[in-house]
Amino acid sequence: MKKRVLVTYNMLRPGYSELEEKYDVTFPPEGRESFTYGEVLSMIGEYDALQSMFNFKVDAPLMEAGRKLKIISNYAVGFDNIDVEAATRLKIQVTNTPHQVTEPTADQALGLLLAVSRRISELDRRLRIPGNVHVGLLENLGHSLYGSTLGIIGMGRIGQALARRCRACGMKIVYNNRNRLPSETETLYEARYMPLDELLSVSDVVSVNAPLTPETYHIISERELSLMKPTAILVNTARGPLVDENALIAALQKGTIGGAGLDVFENGDYPTEELLHFDNVVLNPHLGTQTVETRNEMAKQVSDNIINFFEGGKIYKVNNIG
Ligand code: GLV
Numbered sequence: 001m002k003k004r005v006l007v008t009y010n011m012l013r014p015g016y017s018e019l020e021e022k023y024d025v026t027f028p029p030e031g032r033e034s035f036t037y038g039e040v041l042s043m044i045g046e047y048d049a050l051q052s053m054f055n056f057k058v059d060a061p062l063m064e065a066g067r068k069l070k071i072i073s074n075y076a077v078g079f080d081n082i083d084v085e086a087a088t089r090l091k092i093q094v095t096n097t098p099h100q101v102t103e104p105t106a107d108q109a110l111g112l113l114l115a116v117s118r119r120i121s122e123l124d125r126r127l128r129i130p131g132n133v134h135v136g137l138l139e140n141l142g143h144s145l146y147g148s149t150l151g152i153i154g155m156g157r158i159g160q161a162l163a164r165r166c167r168a169c170g171m172k173i174v175y176n177n178r179n180r181l182p183s184e185t186e187t188l189y190e191a192r193y194m195p196l197d198e199l200l201s202v203s204d205v206v207s208v209n210a211p212l213t214p215e216t217y218h219i220i221s222e223r224e225l226s227l228m229k230p231t232a233i234l235v236n237t238a239r240g241p242l243v244d245e246n247a248l249i250a251a252l253q254k255g256t257i258g259g260a261g262l263d264v265f266e267n268g269d270y271p272t273e274e275l276l277h278f279d280n281v282v283l284n285p286h287l288g289t290q291t292v293e294t295r296n297e298m299a300k301q302v303s304d305n306i307i308n309f310f311e312g313g314k315i316y317k318v319n320n321i322g
Helices: 016-023 037-046 062-065 084-089 102-117 120-127 157-168 181-188 196-202 220-225 246-253 273-277 292-311
Strands: 006-007 024-026 049-053 069-073 093-095 149-151 171-174 191-193 204-209 233-236 257-263 281-285
Touching: 006 037, 016 024, 037 062, 049 292, 062 084, 069 292, 084 093, 093 292, 102 120, 102 157, 102 204, 102 233, 102 257, 102 281, 120 281, 149 157, 149 196, 157 171, 157 181, 171 196, 181 191, 191 281, 196 220, 220 246, 246 257, 246 273, 273 281
Parallel strands: 006 024, 006 049, 049 069, 069 093, 149 171, 149 204, 171 191, 204 233, 233 257, 257 281
Antiparallel strands: none
């Protein structure tokens, strides 16, 4: 009998073609975007594999209901939606898609950084209202990237891809990471390691690119924001709860930081209402991996993780089940 795979979201199909040829794959019915948690809970007992999305909570009760469940193939590099400890206890393999997300997420971080520093979104918005923009040589001034300092918190794949882009813009790179990088990697990106507080005080732009864990929760809060330059820009393309959104709003209200580019928010898909009122804030609905190409590549990787798990081959493991 064919293995059964449950996919929680109705994604673009091309990346799933091999999986669909080999296995019995269930997507949400046509016209529905996704299955609810309750639906997955009631169905999971019949499935060998779950293909979850980064915003779908996979907790212990759901995994315990998966009597035959052997693998959870998460559609993301981040896996903070999954109780990995419970998965390991239940001997369920968890996998992710570390490579496909790197370049598009770094593009998005660079886009936000440019949009805030050169006021691209703000002035586009204002120009559409007749009489709302005065054009003059000393009007609408932004800040140059060239020669400014980018502080990257979390110098993994995405942080490094952002460093590469920003070096091309003439920025100096400093970084903070759980572990300092080998000197060859530092040389490659011309990146200098710094303790977090020092990074915050010297950077013109601070980008958070770390995974969400108990250690990184609110890694940017009131104290950290107070260390930043009053002109500094904060960019978050990682996970919303890395930044204390209320503390950020307070800093923006007091004018103690220069602006923010946010692709993710602390409380779900939408920003706290107050953020909508700042011209020096650019808000995007988690666009980091939202390209046609990336969606297809990620679908192929989640499929390969499942196929290779059952048939042998390379998988991107999040946990070790022995
Ligand atoms: C997207 O947010 C991811 O974690 O891949």
